[in-house]
Each structure stands twice: as C-alpha cells, then as structure tokens.
Amino acid sequence: MNIYVGNLSYRMNDKDLEEIFSKFGAVKSAKVIMDKETGKSKGFGFVEMVESAAGSQAIESLNGNDCEGRTLRVNEAKPREERPRRQF
Template identity: 35%
Template sequence: PANASANLFVGNLSWNIDEEWLAREFEPFGEIVGCRIITDRDSGRSKGFGYVEFANAEDAAKALKEKKGSHLDGRELNVDFSQPKSDTPKERGNQRASKFGDSRSEPSSTLFIGNISFDATPDMLSETFSTYGTINRVSLPTDINSGAPKGFGYVEFSSIEEATAAIEGAAGTTIAGRPLRLDF
C-alpha cells in the first residue's frame, strides 16, 4: 500500500499488555527492531496504544493484515501503519482524520495549548510534553507592548504521531493550577 511503513500503530490495547507481550504477539511476522507502549507519565499506566517497528515494511504489512481486528486480551486490536514522516503533514492529517473521524483540527506536529497560566514557563511545557516525544520548539507568545504572556502557546514535536500521543495523553493536565486546552 502507498502508506506502507515498517512501523505499526497498535491501538485499543488492554492495560495488561506490556511491551514484551506486544512484541511477542508480532514476532512471528518478522524481525522486530522496536516496540513501545505509550504510558501515562504520572500513573505509569498504559494509554492503550503503542508502536511496533519491523526491520522491513513487508513484514509489517503481513502483521497488519493478520492482526487488524484480531483479539488480544479480550479487546479487538486497531492496527494501522504509523504514517511515514516523508509526506506532507496536511496529507497525513487528512488520511488520519478521515480514518479516525477526528473532530479536532487536522493533526499536525505542532500542538496549540490554551488556558496557560501566566506563571507557566517554556521549561514547564517542555517537561510536561517531553514524555510524548522529541520537542523541537516551545513558544509562549507575549504581548508586544507589555511583555505579558498571552495565555497560550505552541509545542512543536518531531512527528504527528508524537503530537497525537500528547494530545490524547495530556488532556486535562494542569500546569501551575490551570487545566490546559489542547488542539492541533
């Protein structure tokens, strides 16, 4: 398929499933070079999705075909290619939004963060969101005249997947006493 990649997104995982178990499930299809389950930073509990990376895309495609919709620990797996980073964010966003019926803005690698406390610093944002991936940039715009913070900001990740994980994982997070509002 056009969007084939060696990296698979695996969703709807039960909380019992750890990386070892996930890797075991996918090993029969080929050599696995990476496997991670995204966990909640505070509780350490699985967020119910993860990624399995194969050494080559053919094996990933085989695994996708066999595993999509199969049951693991009583739940039906949602398996998909983790979108490669080469095509444009807009196309990726469209594919993902149409597939998952997202009502949020189109996914992009940059998160919009609203309702930020005026006491928040870029470091606080980095710390909160670095769990979900590599942060390229944090920006907290200030008023041009007064220099006061405007109460919103942006965190740019190195991929859409990371930003998506952050928006799902950090929903409801509070910084300096205020719950953040997240969107793409």
C-alpha cells in the same frame, strides 16, 4: 515499517507487544505508550518492523483480531503532526 497498534489491553507491556509481532518477522522496537502522571498504559503503542513485507503481513493478520478480550486496531503509523504547545 512503523505500525500503530490501538485498543491494547491495559495490562500489556513492551515485551508482550514485541512477542505478538515477532511471529511475522524481526521487530526493531515495540513500545506501549504510558501516561506520564499515572505510569499506566494509554491502551496503544507502536511497533517498528525491520522489513516492510513483514509489517504489512502483521497489519493484515492482526487488525480486527481479539487480544486479551479487546479488538486490536492495527495500521501503518502516520508521521506525527507538529502541534503548538499548550499554554497554561
């Protein structure tokens, strides 16, 4: 199950994100999205859980919870929509 995690602390890294979700079950991957130009966190990320049941439990438990002073937004990730490339 692929999970979107929003409103993350800008200090959080992939390992921190994995640690939070590993309490609910096996984590396949955890990635905080970084800005390509600045190298700083964009404040959201994605976690892939091995089992859907563990993912559902993590969403239910973590959504709306406080993490480092920020209220997490956690839900099932939607497939990315194809957008046309911007022309400059």
